[in-house]
Amino acid sequence: MNLVFLGPPGSGKGTQAARLAEAKGLVHLSTGDLLRDAVKQGTELGKEAEGYMKAGELVPDDLIVGLIEDKITSGVLKNGFILDGFPRTIPQAESLMAMLTKNGIEIDKAVLIAVDDDEIVKRLSGRWFCPACQATYNHPAKMPRKDGVCDHDGTELKRRPDDEEAVVRNRLEVYKKQTKQIEEFYRQELLLAEVSGQQSPDEVFESILEVVG
Ligand code: AP5
Numbered sequence: 001m002n003l004v005f006l007g008p009p010g011s012g013k014g015t016q017a018a019r020l021a022e023a024k025g026l027v028h029l030s031t032g033d034l035l036r037d038a039v040k041q042g043t044e045l046g047k048e049a050e051g052y053m054k055a056g057e058l059v060p061d062d063l064i065v066g067l068i069e070d071k072i073t074s075g076v077l078k079n080g081f082i083l084d085g086f087p088r089t090i091p092q093a094e095s096l097m098a099m100l101t102k103n104g105i106e107i108d109k110a111v112l113i114a115v116d117d118d119e120i121v122k123r124l125s126g127r128w129f130c131p132a133c134q135a136t137y138n139h140p141a142k143m144p145r146k147d148g149v150c151d152h153d154g155t156e157l158k159r160r161p162d163d164e165e166a167v168v169r170n171r172l173e174v175y176k177k178q179t180k181q182i183e184e185f186y187r188q189e190l191l192l193a194e195v196s197g198q199q200s201p202d203e204v205f206e207s208i209l210e211v212v213g
Contacts, residue, residue: 001026001080002105003212004087004191006182007113009171010120010127011197012204015136016113017084019205020212027077030084031064033134036160056162056170058088058178065095072099088179093186109212110186113204115197117172124168128157142201 001024005013014030021028035053038046045067049059068086071077087093100106115123126139130150137144137157144151162171186192193211197204 001212002077002100002108003082004107004110004186005082005084005113006110006179006186007197008115008117008120008175008179009168010124011113011115012201013084013113015201016204016208017082019201020208021082024080026080026082028082028084029068029071029077029086031067031086031088032084034067035059054161054167056167056174058174061089061091061095064088065092065099068096069099072103072105077105087182090181090185093182107186107189107191109193110182110189110191111208111211112183112186112192112194113197113208114194119198120172121165121168124163125165127163128159130155131158 003020003026005017007013014032017028017030020026035046035049039050039053040046045063048063052059064086068083083096087096097107123138123141126141128137128139128144128148129135130137130152132155133150133152135150135152136142137150144157148157149155150157162168183192195204195207195211199207
């Protein structure tokens with residue numbers, strides 16, 4: 001099963017992709033996670049990407065496409081995958097299609113998780129994560145047992161710099177201007193399936209299982 005997860009920032013792509021990947025034995029590939037890792041390691045990619053990410057802007061297409069191409073050619077995706085946060089522009093979607101075709105791979109579904117702007121701002125201003133194991137928490141929906149520390153390993157929880165409200169608002173604008181057209185791209189390919197992200201995480205997961213089969 002090869003899937004693309006689409007949706008605005010904070011719609012639950014990462015939460016649901018991680019859960020579905022575990023349930024179905026798929027590789028979960030998040031370009032946001034790959035970029036944050038590159039920033040943390042101080043690689044050339046990380047240095048180039050950091051400013052864009054902090055401002056809530058998209059990293060240039062060529063940097064991201066190169067990253068995904070490496071994964072496709074390395075064979076790590078051969079038993080099925082979920083792409084989370086990629087593609088995000090029409091050139092990225094076209095490059096992905098070309099790279100997959102060249103390697104004899106097809107996308108089975110593009111799952112759009114729809115959530116409205118006010119809910120997104122609320123969710124992202126309450127998001128905390130564990131820098132050690134990447135577990136995410138949310139105030140007040142999913143609180144850690146002990147305030148400010150991870151349930152799994154006791155690490156102090158942190159916030160993403162791009163979760164400040166002004167940056168979130170810009171990310172939403174960027175989504176509408178540069179990414180929303182991807183929905184139409186996959187609709188025309190007859191691959192788009194939309195689920196409501198404004199349900200509990202368990203209900204969203206059930207809706208996704210229904211559309212991916
Ligand atoms: P990326 O990391 O991909 O960020 P994003 O798409 O903005 O998505 P998020 O990770 O913020 O949210 P999500 O939809 O995964 O939701 P989550 O499950 O975490 O990208 C970051 C940056 O990297 C971009 O701005 C850009 O600069 C760059 N970048 C990445 N890919 C790129 C690309 N292809 N091209 C160019 N640049 C790129 O959930 C959010 C919160 O809500 C959590 O706290 C969670 O616990 C909570 N939550 C989830 N589901 C529910 C629910 N049903 N009810 C209540 N709370 C919920």
